[in-house]
Every structure is written in C-alpha cells, then in structure tokens.
Amino acid sequence: MASATQTAQFPDARSSDPAVMGWMVGSPPPPEHILRFEDGSYFRFPAMRWSVSNFRQLMPTVNISRGLNGSAPLLQALRDDIDAVSFVPLDSETPMTWADSLPANYTDGIIILHRGKVVYERYFGVLKPEGQHGAMSVTKTFIGTLAALLVAEGTLDPERKVASYVPELSVSAFGDASVRQLMDMTTGIRFSEDYADPNADVWAHAAAGNPLPKPADYRGPRTYYEFLTTVQSEGGHGEAFHYRTANTDALGWVLARATNRSVAQLLSERIWQRLGTDQDAYMSVDSIGTPFAGGGLNTGLRDLARFGEMIRSDGTYNGLQILPPEVIADIRMGGNTEHFARAGYTLLPGWSYRNMWWVTHNAHGAFMARGVHGQALYIDPTAEMVIARFASHPIAGNAANDPTSLPAYAAVARHLMAQSPP
C-alpha cells in the first residue's frame, strides 16, 4: 500500500500539470519538451501526464467508431455543493474535502452523474471534454462486459476450455482454463505484474506487444498472441483471484475467435455505436494490428460516464437495451469473495471480481472498473450515482490512490442521497 510518504517523492498535481509544463508545444517543441514512444520518455512522470491524453500521437491505434448517429444528450444538473463534501482518507485521520482529493489523486478529468444527470464535471491539465484519455485497465472491464454479453446471448460458453476456442493456447497455461476463469481472473498462470520490477513478466508482455520494429537481437515473442502462447502455469485454475493483464488479452483472443471480430470491432458494434457516444474511441495495437485488450482503450470522459450510466440502468441507455438485464445482475452479484481475499488487497476487504468488474459488496452494492494511475468508473446503485475519472497518478497501482478516492466516492454518494431525497 502506498502511503503519503511515497507520493511525496513526486511533484504535486499543480507543479506537474502537463499544460503548464508545455510538453510537445512549439513548432518544433524545445528538445527538452519532446516526448517519444521509442525511448520511453513519454511514460516517465511527469511527462506521462501529457501522454495519457495523447496516446494516438505516440503509437498506431485502431478506431472504435461511434457510427454516424447523433449522440445521446447528457443532461446537466450541475451543483456547487460537491467540492465541500468531506471524508477521511483510508490512511489518515485528517478529513479532506472532495475538492482537495482531485489534485491529491492527480485527477485529469472527473464526472459525477446523479440519476443520470451531470452534477459535477471538471477537467485539468491537457484533457478536454472533446479529448480522449487512456482508460488503462478500465479497458478490461469493457472486454469482460462484452464477454458477459456474448455468454448471455449463447455465443460464448463460459464453461468451455480456452483451448477449444483458441487451439494455439493449448501449449500455454491458459489452454485448460475455462472461459469463466479468464473472465474472473482465477486462472493459475505465472505473470508477475509488479511495474516496479524490471524483470516482471508484464514488461515481456509489453515488449511483445510493442508496435515498433523489434531490435535485431530480440528473441522474445513478437505479438500479444505469441506472448500468450508462452505463459506458464503457476498454481491451479479456479482457486484464487489473481489480477493478471494477460487474462484479458487471452479473453480478447477468445472473443475474436468466437465472433470473427476484433475486440475493437465488437466494442464499436455492440456498445459504442449504440450508446449515443459523442466521440469515437480508440485502442492501441501491436505490430499485427491486434488491439491491446488488457489496457489499450482510450475514450472521452463523457462517453465513459455514459457507459457507466447504461450499466447502472440495467443495460438501458439512449433508448436502447444495450445489454440484457441479466448481464448487469451477474456483474452486481460479484464473484467469489474467498477467491478474492486470497489476493491480499488489504484496502479492499470483502470485495470480489466478476466479468472484469471490481465489486465492493458494500451496503450500497457499489462496483467499479479500475485502471492503473487512478482511472475509475464507480457505480453506486443505491445512491443512483456514477463517477467516471481519468487520472495520471505517479504511482502505478491503485493502492496509491484508493485512500483518497474510495472514501471520497462513498461520501459523495451519502451526500447526494441526503440532499436529494427520492
């Protein structure tokens, strides 16, 4: 768990503001303000704060079309009493206001919907309402939701083995896992995801998926799919929740084989074109055009909020039943809390993971999508509230931002319920 002390190593949100720092501004930008994908400069803090709103300028991407339809109106009911809402951070005894939580979390943009209307909306740094931001692991939640939709429709059998959809994975640890185990991340695979460890598997995964030409001496897997075939087993399947990005990439491969569509096409056809989005979304791709299912999605903040509101509304939005209600019920039911407890998330007691959603099992039945550096889509059915947040926290792990965000969300939920009786 990250403490305030860890964050204190980094410049704060205001002094790391990417608009103030002037990354990539100028014709040409001064050399010290140029960010490149090839040398990794783009993802070092604080430069990363610019890059998360500009991934497409750094790498190839595939479009997720909204089609040519009009967007669904996002009604406004802005209120000025949210900033003063107070809460006590998880790692502190000193109350903090909602307004102060936003820089504490290096928030780039945040929207609160209450009963489907925008009650609060803020943008910081270089993110604009008409921009897109990396959703990071919130991507996984979209992929898991698509999988749950296909299960509900009978296109995907959650009990079938992964290798029966993707024979190439029979040589990997994924082969004899079930699709359901991928969807709930209870596979037993060796895949270390400690971003602070340069030898972690997640870096081999990133090297495989890197769309740039491989170095001449590179001997590893050359695509996301090739990487997945090399994943070895560690422990048994179905015994515990292990958060592993590779599960989502494997699930993306299963979806592609089950539907003859890439996850980008599926996301466009099944969700983005129906949700009344304002903007196309996009995904990063590897060298053969495979979308990065584990974390490559970029969306507008308002469109992320629309997706959350559709989920809160039992799958209905923009006048359409976009997901069957049983998919939403299955997400809200959550996964196996004992499996989850074995993962040791001390900040998330009693939670579970289902269809790539994080389920709190709290008194409000809240559940959420979570991405590294603080992306969040938080749905509180009891408070009729949806929060969509993009962020660029310097620490790559939600334990660094949970202390000042989870209790803040709960406090705003209580506030909205108290101030706006049904």
Added chain:
Amino acid sequence: MASATQTAQFPDARSSDPAVMGWMVGSPPPPEHILRFEDGSYFRFPAMRWSVSNFRQLMPTVNISRGLNGSAPLLQALRDDIDAVSFVPLDSETPMTWADSLPANYTDGIIILHRGKVVYERYFGVLKPEGQHGAMSVTKTFIGTLAALLVAEGTLDPERKVASYVPELSVSAFGDASVRQLMDMTTGIRFSEDYADPNADVWAHAAAGNPLPKPADYRGPRTYYEFLTTVQSEGGHGEAFHYRTANTDALGWVLARATNRSVAQLLSERIWQRLGTDQDAYMSVDSIGTPFAGGGLNTGLRDLARFGEMIRSDGTYNGLQILPPEVIADIRMGGNTEHFARAGYTLLPGWSYRNMWWVTHNAHGAFMARGVHGQALYIDPTAEMVIARFASHPIAGNAANDPTSLPAYAAVARHLMAQSPP
C-alpha cells in the same frame, strides 16, 4: 501521361479489392495478409488499397476534433440516372459510362452533391461511410485554404518573406520566397517528386518525416522541419508553378508560427468544429508530433463533401460563415495561367493553381483539390455540383486517372444541369 497500357500491368479494381483480399483479417491474420509500416509492405499495390483506409493503424496520428456538436444534416436526393451517364475518356475514342469509370479509377468511395444534396454515393473495398481515408495531397488544399483565411483576416501577410515568419528557413531556398509564392507553389526549389525514382527528394522528405526510430547509420534530417531547412534553390521564385509537396510543409510551418497552433489544431478550430462534420479527422505526424501538412490528412468522405459544399456556397455552411466570401472568390479567380503552363501538364491545358487549389478556368469555372492515387474534390459552380472521391489507383500520379475522371465529372455536371433546370 499514363496510358491504359500502364494500368494494365496491375490487377483491376475488382481483383485488387482489399475486402476480398482479406488484408489484416484474422486473429492473427495469416502472415501473407499482414501489412507493416516498417517494411513498406503496407504501401505496395494492391495492399495499399487497404492501408489508405487504415493509416492510423500503421502509424501515430493526431486527432482533428469535430468537437461535441451535432453534425450538419447531409440531405439525400439520390437518383438512379448517374451510372448510365456516358463520356469519352481523354486518352480514348470509346465512350465509357460513369459506372464503369469507378473501377477504372480504383475508386474507394464517391459522393456527388447537387445543390447541396447527395444525389449519388458509393463505397467500395474496405471504406465505409463511418470510416476515414487518406486525402493525400488534398491535404494541401486544406492548408492553402487555411492560409487564405488567415490572409483575409490579416493574421498572415502574403507578401512577407518566409524567413520573417520562420527564421530557421533563412538558410534554405524558402527563406526569401514570399508566403504567397508558397501558397501558389511558385517557389524555385530543388525537390524532385518523381515517386518512381528511388533517389527523388520526396523520399528523403519521407525518411525525415518517418515517425519510426531512425536507423543507427541514418545521417539525414530527422523531422519535417529539419528537412525543410535543407532544401536548396533551383530557379527563381515567382516564375513558374512547380508542384512540390515541400512548399505545403513550409506553409504549415509558417501557419504554426503565425498562429501558435499546429495545422491540426487550426483545422479543428477553424473548419472541422464549425462544418458540422460527422467524424473527427486525423493527420499523420513525424517523430516530434508535427502534422504532415503536405499529405497527412485523413477524413470521412461525407465530411470531405461537406467541405466542398461550404466552398461552393461562398464559405457558408451549417448556418455559419466559415470562410469569408473573398477567400472563395480568390480561389475561384485562380493563379497565373502562364506560370502554370510552364509546368507542362498536357492534360490540364489553361489551368492554374491558387491557394493550393487547381483551377480549370473552364466554361463552368470548375476548380478542384487533387491527391495522388486519385483523391479528388471537384467543385463546379455552374452546375451547382460537388464531387468528393477517395481512390487507390495503382499509379502514383493523377495523369493516370484524369483521363477517366475529368471528362466524367464534366459529363455528370452537364447531365445534372440538363435534367434539373433551375
């Protein structure tokens, strides 16, 4: 001039259809159907026919936002009498129908507007109404139009020397040219643009602008801007029209300095957000994020048609005066026909070039934007007609597709005038 014999070296439009060929389809695609930017496979014919509709999947790009506004309705008045319109190709004595001209020109998508309404619209291969296609040198026309707008507003002085806006260009042949000479491509610069010659300057320009990491032994300029500083003089300025892509890149640099905005930002703010476009557009960028002003724009076909209709309508569209009428008048007036004649375009007798538009000076006062491989935006004020076309002709030069397109456009114009009296 390309003849039918040259085209006959290539598979025809139907047998090179990128949807039929299955480029980049599959999870993963079969190796022989994988296209890569790094090895040039993406731009060999017929693979290029897929790539022109998918440039963003191959390279980094910058978004040209349409904002979050609704789109301007593109009213339909479809008619079924266009396909049978007959014309005689420039290099032939045998009449051809409009319908047959489309595969002859390897058309990927085409829209005809008459009096602002869509009378004809077709898509082929992998282009869809909700997709974007490389506009190639039609990009130049957008940049030249932006420049003309800034001149009309007084932000840009066309008589000032280029070096007074961009001091770095004082060491190049551009330095003592006027902005107007850039806008009309009458600079005297050494820049061979023979795509068939591997030593042509256009390839050095492409190497400089290539966003991929440079090879270790690469010694050339590393960005578009660096390339421009190396351009040497050849002949005097203001004496003749010489079609040179580098002029537009230099003009883009001037615009960036005059406005403190990239051409992508300018295009978004001044045109794309006001035109009621359906879709964001995008531009390819070099390794430091500079948009490729000479050819990097990608748009939806309907949005290209909207731009044309705005030009035809004296700058008014979507209820807004997007360009002042004097800009349109200046484009229609055209450039110096004697300067143009010195360039030796035998298929374009009596034409001129102004603000990066090609002006026919024919009886209808038609003028157009032209891109390599057959992109076109053709405006016939007399016939109240706009034609927007994307294409992927195997031969990199409009002389290959002019014979079956220019007389076809004129024939449709006459047909519309005859069939729909005012």
